[in-house]
Amino acid sequence: MAAQPPSSQREIRRRNLSRVLYAVAEQGPSSRAAVAARLGLTRTAVSTLVDELLRSGLLTEQGPTPPDGGPGRPGTALALTDSGPCGLGAEIGVDHLAVCAVDVRGQVRARRETGSEGRNSRPAAVLARLRELVDEVAVQARELELSPAALAVAVPGLVARGTSTVVHAPNLGWHDTDIAPALAQVGTVGEETGPGAAPAAGGSLPLIVDNEANLGALAELWLDSGRVPRDFVHVSAEVGIGAAVVLDGELLCGNRGFAGEIGHMPVRPDGPRCACGGTGCLEQYAGELALLHAAGIATDGPRDDALDTLRDRAASGDERALRALEEAGAALGLVLAGTVNLLDPRALVLGGVLARFAPWLRPSLERELVERTAAPGAPPELLVSGLGADGPLLGAAHTAVREVLNDPLSYRAANGG
Amino acid sequence: MAAQPPSSQREIRRRNLSRVLYAVAEQGPSSRAAVAARLGLTRTAVSTLVDELLRSGLLTEQGPTPPDGGPGRPGTALALTDSGPCGLGAEIGVDHLAVCAVDVRGQVRARRETGSEGRNSRPAAVLARLRELVDEVAVQARELELSPAALAVAVPGLVARGTSTVVHAPNLGWHDTDIAPALAQVGTVGEETGPGAAPAAGGSLPLIVDNEANLGALAELWLDSGRVPRDFVHVSAEVGIGAAVVLDGELLCGNRGFAGEIGHMPVRPDGPRCACGGTGCLEQYAGELALLHAAGIATDGPRDDALDTLRDRAASGDERALRALEEAGAALGLVLAGTVNLLDPRALVLGGVLARFAPWLRPSLERELVERTAAPGAPPELLVSGLGADGPLLGAAHTAVREVLNDPLSYRAANGG
Numbered sequence: 001m002a003a004q005p006p007s008s009q010r011e012i013r014r015r016n017l018s019r020v021l022y023a024v025a026e027q028g029p030s031s032r033a034a035v036a037a038r039l040g041l042t043r044t045a046v047s048t049l050v051d052e053l054l055r056s057g058l059l060t061e062q063g064p065t066p067p068d069g070g071p072g073r074p075g076t077a078l079a080l081t082d083s084g085p086c087g088l089g090a091e092i093g094v095d096h097l098a099v100c101a102v103d104v105r106g107q108v109r110a111r112r113e114t115g116s117e118g119r120n121s122r123p124a125a126v127l128a129r130l131r132e133l134v135d136e137v138a139v140q141a142r143e144l145e146l147s148p149a150a151l152a153v154a155v156p157g158l159v160a161r162g163t164s165t166v167v168h169a170p171n172l173g174w175h176d177t178d179i180a181p182a183l184a185q186v187g188t189v190g191e192e193t194g195p196g197a198a199p200a201a202g203g204s205l206p207l208i209v210d211n212e213a214n215l216g217a218l219a220e221l222w223l224d225s226g227r228v229p230r231d232f233v234h235v236s237a238e239v240g241i242g243a244a245v246v247l248d249g250e251l252l253c254g255n256r257g258f259a260g261e262i263g264h265m266p267v268r269p270d271g272p273r274c275a276c277g278g279t280g281c282l283e284q285y286a287g288e289l290a291l292l293h294a295a296g297i298a299t300d301g302p303r304d305d306a307l308d309t310l311r312d313r314a315a316s317g318d319e320r321a322l323r324a325l326e327e328a329g330a331a332l333g334l335v336l337a338g339t340v341n342l343l344d345p346r347a348l349v350l351g352g353v354l355a356r357f358a359p360w361l362r363p364s365l366e367r368e369l370v371e372r373t374a375a376p377g378a379p380p381e382l383l384v385s386g387l388g389a390d391g392p393l394l395g396a397a398h399t400a401v402r403e404v405l406n407d408p409l410s411y412r413a414a415n416g417g
Numbered sequence: 418m419a420a421q422p423p424s425s426q427r428e429i430r431r432r433n434l435s436r437v438l439y440a441v442a443e444q445g446p447s448s449r450a451a452v453a454a455r456l457g458l459t460r461t462a463v464s465t466l467v468d469e470l471l472r473s474g475l476l477t478e479q480g481p482t483p484p485d486g487g488p489g490r491p492g493t494a495l496a497l498t499d500s501g502p503c504g505l506g507a508e509i510g511v512d513h514l515a516v517c518a519v520d521v522r523g524q525v526r527a528r529r530e531t532g533s534e535g536r537n538s539r540p541a542a543v544l545a546r547l548r549e550l551v552d553e554v555a556v557q558a559r560e561l562e563l564s565p566a567a568l569a570v571a572v573p574g575l576v577a578r579g580t581s582t583v584v585h586a587p588n589l590g591w592h593d594t595d596i597a598p599a600l601a602q603v604g605t606v607g608e609e610t611g612p613g614a615a616p617a618a619g620g621s622l623p624l625i626v627d628n629e630a631n632l633g634a635l636a637e638l639w640l641d642s643g644r645v646p647r648d649f650v651h652v653s654a655e656v657g658i659g660a661a662v663v664l665d666g667e668l669l670c671g672n673r674g675f676a677g678e679i680g681h682m683p684v685r686p687d688g689p690r691c692a693c694g695g696t697g698c699l700e701q702y703a704g705e706l707a708l709l710h711a712a713g714i715a716t717d718g719p720r721d722d723a724l725d726t727l728r729d730r731a732a733s734g735d736e737r738a739l740r741a742l743e744e745a746g747a748a749l750g751l752v753l754a755g756t757v758n759l760l761d762p763r764a765l766v767l768g769g770v771l772a773r774f775a776p777w778l779r780p781s782l783e784r785e786l787v788e789r790t791a792a793p794g795a796p797p798e799l800l801v802s803g804l805g806a807d808g809p810l811l812g813a814a815h816t817a818v819r820e821v822l823n824d825p826l827s828y829r830a831a832n833g834g
Contacts, residue, residue, distance in 0.1 A: 158792055158793075167792070167793055168792070168793050175793075231672055243759065245759070245760070247664070247669065252664065252760065253761075254760060254761025254762070255648055255761050255762060255763040255797070256761055256792065256794070257761070258761040258791075258792040259759065259760050259761040260759065260761075261758035261759065261761075261791045261792060262758065262759055263791075264755075264758045264789070264791035265755035265758055265759060266751055266754065266755055266789060267686065268685065268686060269684065269685060269747075269751055276789075276791040277788055277789070277791075278754070278788055278789035278791070279789075281789075281791075330686075334683055334686055335755075337683065337695070338681075338682035338683055338752075338755060339759060341678035341679065341681045341682055342660065342662070342676065342677065342678065342679055342682060342756060342759070343662070343669065343671060343676050344670075344671025344672050344673055344674070344675040344676040344677075344678075345671070345672060346672040371694055371695055372681070372683060372693075372694070372695035372696075372698075374675075374678045374680075374681035374693040374694075374695070374698075375575055375584070375585070375673065375675040375678060376575075376584055376585050376592075377673070380672070
């Protein structure tokens with residue numbers, strides 16, 4: 001048991017300000033009394049915290065509260081601001097780049113997207129284009145009186161834990177690429193004229209870089225919490241197949257940040273050679289390329305066209321397409337059964353391309369799951385993401401928003417409040 | 418973010434008393450000043466806590482402290498008591514039963530063991546015999562002025578999380594067996610005449626029941642902390658193969674308590690049928706029976722004899738034995754590579770029978786690990802347990818001891834202090 005120094009007053013205040021913001025985020029517009037009841041704090045304490053958040057501009061007051069108030073001063077409803085700080089999310093895909101701005105209410109307020117030739121690309125060229133998109137979205141955001149407070153970037157590869165370095169992104173061909181230098185001062189164009197100066201003028205935005213599967217899983221957790229439990233394994237495919245393990249509402253990062261490489265769990269020990277060095281990895285059976293090859297669909301054109309073709313053929317009952325999807329589902333089911341035996345999660349969530357093809361993958365996937373789950377009882381629920389291909393981008397933007405919600409004092413300080 | 422009620426004074430006192438005990442447990446005999454420094458508490462606060470722990474008998478004072486004291490009253494060294502409460506650990510094996518008592522210093526003070534016909538057994542008969550052993554160890558403990566405070570039982574099967582129910586123990590043939598009724602009031606014989614009455618006179622000891630692999634992993638974590646990190650996957654074999662995932666010093670239980678069923682991760686989708694309903698599970702390649710069969714060793718006699726024969730043959734270079742071990746190592750390596758790709762642990766620990774045969778399993782196991790680990794860099798360190806077959810029993814006893822260390826107030830109350 002490691003020794004813990006007593007929490008400082010500032011730390012306690014920071015945490016309580018954050019708890020007030022999350023309470024309003026989760027409850028919607030709320031009276032001070034409702035916030036106090038939810039947090040187990042006194043109304044006096046909450047009023048002091050709320051005053052500070054009103055001064056900093058993170059909370060605003062709306063009309064009278066819904067009649068939940070009880071005695072005390074007649075309340076106005078507290079709401080999160082729709083101006084002030086926002087989070088920027090970015091996604092580096094193999095064939096596209098996307099950027100969006102999300103306000104502290106969780107609404108997407110600006111968005112830009114473009115095609116990209118990411119495969120075996122030079123990082124500098126891709127990052128320069130991403131930088132332009134981020135700057136464009138930042139300008140759009142400022143026009144809406146939003147002020148970018150942090151940037152989070154989803155990448156299709158391994159990111160060293162707690163750093164901005166892409167250690168290996170096989171489908172981009174990137175190795176040991178620190179993306180921070182190329183994004184220095186990005187998103188801060190025109191900030192002097194914006195409604196708030198966040199962060200410290202002239203500095204770079206706080207930057208978070210993470211694997212797309214991790215950020216996609218956080219999007220499920222945060223944006224679909226009525227359906228997705230707090231313990232689950234999220235499996236998604238874009239060009240590669242990745243997973244994220246969420247335990248009690250927290251991402252499992254792994255020792256080096258490399259957890260979730262489910263695409264390289266073995267299906268057949270003597271299967272086809274994989275780019276990772278192994279043989280018979282899941283990606284060789286259920287990866288996008290393997291799936292398209294098995295269905296007899298050309299892969300030298302645009303990805304979306306090929307995937308549309310696969311969907312159309314499956315929908316029209318094409319046998320080869322159906323067999324390819326069934327076999328991919330069985331391979332996924334085999335690996336997910338192993339994952340269930342190891343981790344006993346509460347649910348499995350299929351995202352990305354897997355969500356799109358879920359109707360055809362599900363029967364063979366569930367058959368393997370049921371047959372191979374060692375524990376008695378039904379295997380975990382199999383959910384299909386409702387976020388489609390947007391999961392990683394939204395997860396990134398919400399990660400950036402949470403930088404503000406988690407540390408309102410630093411925003412206030414940056415904002416000169 | 419769930420609301421948390423403010424900690425009560427009693428809860429804070431309980432936690433601080435516990436922190437003092439763990440500080441002394443980890444540092445060895447310590448001055449009050451050394452404890453205060455470690456915990457970041459004032460010397461006055463520590464003195465008050467220490468006085469309470471001295472009165473309850475959990476701490477004792479020894480001769481003068483080593484010269485680390487600095488100014489203040491000349492200290493005597495504080496040490497954990499070698500009398501007072503102890504934890505009882507029990508292990509239900511397929512072919513043996515074992516019970517031991519461990520004092521709060523962590524020393525094994527009493528131990529009994531016997532053969533058992535556990536395979537396809539009636540729970541009542543096995544538990545009656547276990548009960549006798551526990552009572553015998555409790556009597557031995559009382560003769561040493563120790564007073565059993567809790568009992569933890571390791572079982573070779575799935576235990577529903579937070580309960581005493583063995584949902585399924587395939588090698589015992591037990592299903593949905595709540596072992597608590599058969600152990601009511603066990604270990605409390607003669608407690609009226611003992612030096613302390615813990616727990617409340619006439620009641621049953623607090624009972625914890627868990628999977629043997631989980632308790633074995635905790636033993637590694639707690640008893641070999643200089644070598645075993647706080648994030649690791651522990652794989653052990655007795656008759657079956659089990660695993661435990663430890664993340665930041667805590668066991669991953671899984672949603673229903675069923676995490677760690679690594680024996681049923683698939684090696685070959687079309688391999689031999691397994692009792693779990695699947696095919697080609699790891700147990701079919703690296704389980705004890707599979708290994709003995711592959712080596713051409715009869716399995717109808719005592720387990721230990723068969724395992725001794727395998728070891729002797731391997732040591733003398735018998736080709737069939739060596740090939741069986743090599744193939745088992747490769748199957749383990751395949752499944753562990755998948756586990757590493759999914760979880761990115763800091764280390765892998767081989768326990769139980771796997772530890773005994775590690776020299777022969779390791780080459781093929783490590784070859785598969787290196788080849789199939791997708792992330793760049795070396796795969797996690799492969800450690801071999803130093804606890805041998807005792808891991809689950811010691812993990813159980815230390816779990817019981819920690820019931821006291823985690824909640825010294827309840828012991829004090831039970832002790833009438």
